[in-house]
Amino acid sequence: MDDRTHQLTYSSDQPIRSKREDRFNRALFAQRVADTTATRSDPSSIVIGLYGPWGGGKSSTLNLMEEALHDHSKVVVVRFNPWLYSSEDRLVHGFFDTLAAVLGSSLSKEGKIDSLLRDYGALLSLASLPLAAGASSSKEASRKTRDSAGSVRLDEVKRQVEEVLQQAGKRVVVLVDDIDRLARAEMQAIFKLVKLSAAFANTSYVLSFDDEMVASSIGEGYAQAGYETGRDYLSKIIQVPLHLPPADAMQLRQMVFDGVAAALRQSRIELVKQNVDAFMRYFVGGLEPRLGTPRHAKLYVNAVTFALPLLEEEVHPVDLLLMEGVRIFYPKLYLAIRDNAALFLGGGRDSDQNTEGAQRRQLTDLIRGTAGDITPEQASILRRDLLEGLFPRLGQIRYRDDVEADWAREQRVCSEQYFQRYFTYCVPPGDIGDLEVKSFLGGIASAGASKQDAALEAFARRGAFPRLIQKLHRTASTINERAASELAVAIARNALRASTEHGQASTLDSPFGQAGQLVDSLLRRIPDVQSRDRIARSIAEVAEPLTFGFECLRCVGRADDRAEEDRVLSREGDLAMRSVLVDRIRSQAARKPLHRTFGRAARELYWLWAQQSATEVASELRRTLESDPGEVSALLDAYAGEASDPADESAADAEIGAEAYDAMAKVIDPEIIAAALVRRHGSGLGVGDFYRHDLPSVAERMGHQFLWMYHRVQRELAEQAAAAATDDEGA
Numbered sequence: 001m002d003d004r005t006h007q008l009t010y011s012s013d014q015p016i017r018s019k020r021e022d023r024f025n026r027a028l029f030a031q032r033v034a035d036t037t038a039t040r041s042d043p044s045s046i047v048i049g050l051y052g053p054w055g056g057g058k059s060s061t062l063n064l065m066e067e068a069l070h071d072h073s074k075v076v077v078v079r080f081n082p083w084l085y086s087s088e089d090r091l092v093h094g095f096f097d098t099l100a101a102v103l104g105s106s107l108s109k110e111g112k113i114d115s116l117l118r119d120y121g122a123l124l125s126l127a128s129l130p131l132a133a134g135a136s137s138s139k140e141a142s143r144k145t146r147d148s149a150g151s152v153r154l155d156e157v158k159r160q161v162e163e164v165l166q167q168a169g170k171r172v173v174v175l176v177d178d179i180d181r182l183a184r185a186e187m188q189a190i191f192k193l194v195k196l197s198a199a200f201a202n203t204s205y206v207l208s209f210d211d212e213m214v215a216s217s218i219g220e221g222y223a224q225a226g227y228e229t230g231r232d233y234l235s236k237i238i239q240v241p242l243h244l245p246p247a248d249a250m251q252l253r254q255m256v257f258d259g260v261a262a263a264l265r266q267s268r269i270e271l272v273k274q275n276v277d278a279f280m281r282y283f284v285g286g287l288e289p290r291l292g293t294p295r296h297a298k299l300y301v302n303a304v305t306f307a308l309p310l311l312e313e314e315v316h317p318v319d320l321l322l323m324e325g326v327r328i329f330y331p332k333l334y335l336a337i338r339d340n341a342a343l344f345l346g347g348g349r350d351s352d353q354n355t356e357g358a359q360r361r362q363l364t365d366l367i368r369g370t371a372g373d374i375t376p377e378q379a380s381i382l383r384r385d386l387l388e389g390l391f392p393r394l395g396q397i398r399y400r401d402d403v404e405a406d407w408a409r410e411q412r413v414c415s416e417q418y419f420q421r422y423f424t425y426c427v428p429p430g431d432i433g434d435l436e437v438k439s440f441l442g443g444i445a446s447a448g449a450s451k452q453d454a455a456l457e458a459f460a461r462r463g464a465f466p467r468l469i470q471k472l473h474r475t476a477s478t479i480n481e482r483a484a485s486e487l488a489v490a491i492a493r494n495a496l497r498a499s500t501e502h503g504q505a506s507t508l509d510s511p512f513g514q515a516g517q518l519v520d521s522l523l524r525r526i527p528d529v530q531s532r533d534r535i536a537r538s539i540a541e542v543a544e545p546l547t548f549g550f551e552c553l554r555c556v557g558r559a560d561d562r563a564e565e566d567r568v569l570s571r572e573g574d575l576a577m578r579s580v581l582v583d584r585i586r587s588q589a590a591r592k593p594l595h596r597t598f599g600r601a602a603r604e605l606y607w608l609w610a611q612q613s614a615t616e617v618a619s620e621l622r623r624t625l626e627s628d629p630g631e632v633s634a635l636l637d638a639y640a641g642e643a644s645d646p647a648d649e650s651a652a653d654a655e656i657g658a659e660a661y662d663a664m665a666k667v668i669d670p671e672i673i674a675a676a677l678v679r680r681h682g683s684g685l686g687v688g689d690f691y692r693h694d695l696p697s698v699a700e701r702m703g704h705q706f707l708w709m710y711h712r713v714q715r716e717l718a719e720q721a722a723a724a725a726t727d728d729e730g731a
Helices: 003-007 027-038 058-069 088-106 113-128 137-168 184-197 211-219 227-237 249-266 273-290 294-310 317-329 331-339 341-346 353-370 376-390 403-409 434-444 449-461 465-478 481-493 511-523 529-542 546-556 571-591 594-627 631-639 658-665 670-681 698-730
Strands: 046-051 075-080 171-176 203-209 240-243
Touching (some): 027 046, 088 184, 113 137, 184 203, 184 211, 203 211, 249 273, 294 317, 317 331, 331 353, 341 353, 465 511, 481 511, 481 546, 546 571, 571 594, 631 658, 631 698, 670 698
Parallel strands (some): 075 171
């Protein structure tokens, strides 16, 4: 991450201050309310309610009203925010202190109106103080006397205040905001204050709040609790209820698109037209129905402004924009997707039809249950117009298995490899960032072997080497010739990091197998065949473990079933690579038997060695078995296959069948192995059934199976010889 993180600009949630900033056409509405309030001929007090949802622009509209009211010279504007006060008593004092400060400044020539208002507030506060529980009757009488005297004094101060206002020819407009943020008791206190305590002539109030929320909150405080009770309460306070005009849908959409465009520019991300169209389509179809207020737009824009630089070049930018939209507009659905990856990535499909039906129903219920109070029809639209775009398997199309590679290449959220990044805002442990891979490839050509090895070791230490191989394989077609040649040799030199065992046999989807395929892809990036031959020889010389050298030969060697144009090496290059590998195999066998070093991968090395010198391999194995008959068990284990008798659990991974017997017979005379087994276990093996459960060890069971196969082959050979002799006599 670079310094751009510290330069990001977020969308402020502060209300606008002037009609120059108005993009939702609220200025005309505010001007009309302001003019009507300022030019009233009736001197009586009036209370206007400005209703709207949180984030709908009520505070901005009050600011626009205040701006418009300043054009009326006979109007004094007072702004009061009750959210700043924590109790009814402080609320009363705070209100009249604010009123006194503003009017005292505006009407300083008309008398001590500020002191009058503060006296009024103090009297009102004293009169409204509750009597402590358990007070005596004398105290109750005292309170009534005090209240009676206070009322007389309140009326007198009120009269004096009104006289000052009348003499000055002024009208006071009090703007009160954030009532819907108060606790219920404080809400009632502010309404009581407006209704009973501040009903001065030539004074108007504009109270701004979410009427739905306030009505519900106040209604809960009465015996007949409920929304309608709260609504009735408000009707006794508010004389002119006005609903804030809803924000224009097209303006809200444009606000989002402008904000997203700015966020993309800050992160230096440029979308191609296809991606721009996709974002607009899925946003309008799936997210815009939840875009109701300017605050929603700002929250969403801030979310993507935060997320884009964190995952720069690590995820698909459009998928990230849309997933952030799900997080902001459907937070419960976002968490459900995060916690049910298999369901959304698989689309609720299973090979078993009954299970698949249950999964699909579960998916439908999950979407409906977490997407808020939407109808089944709206849930279907959400799924079709947004979720199926993010997770294609949710739709009706059945995708082939290899499409996962395409999704991974595009860094899509529907890829198993990339899904988690969209929820962690980072590259998870064991994974590897695409930027990191890009940086590694950028320096591979100029780095020496020691730096290359150090970089690969660092990936391996964090468990990311297998994922590195996958990512390199996906990008192999874009790697230049020089980097490809350096990388191929470096991978061969460090292939041991792709396996925890020296002798692990490879499969196509194992890290070993994928590393071999990567080497093949990298060599194909080199146009000159002689250069490929040279690099292949280098790979054979340095491949570690040695079995990876064989893996590379299997991938790049001149197979008979390949057309000439599909072959990587020339005939001479293929022979040279084989020769180098056999020399290394021979040297390794001289130090320690191959089947001891490489386990079941040794059979491949014995086979390759035998292709060049069968006599040499047979001689080496004969010497090994004759010097130590115990080696025969390790040799058999290297060739053992998986047991084919499902009832024989103890024989799993330890069966010497026809395939294993034939493979061994190609490198050593079976008679030598049979003799070693007799010396090792005696002559009791090889008789009876192929599966014998009375033998105490795996080594004895494998020895028995080999001898059983050996005796059968000998009988078949004897029968063939006898038949041939009979045919000769008949002739």
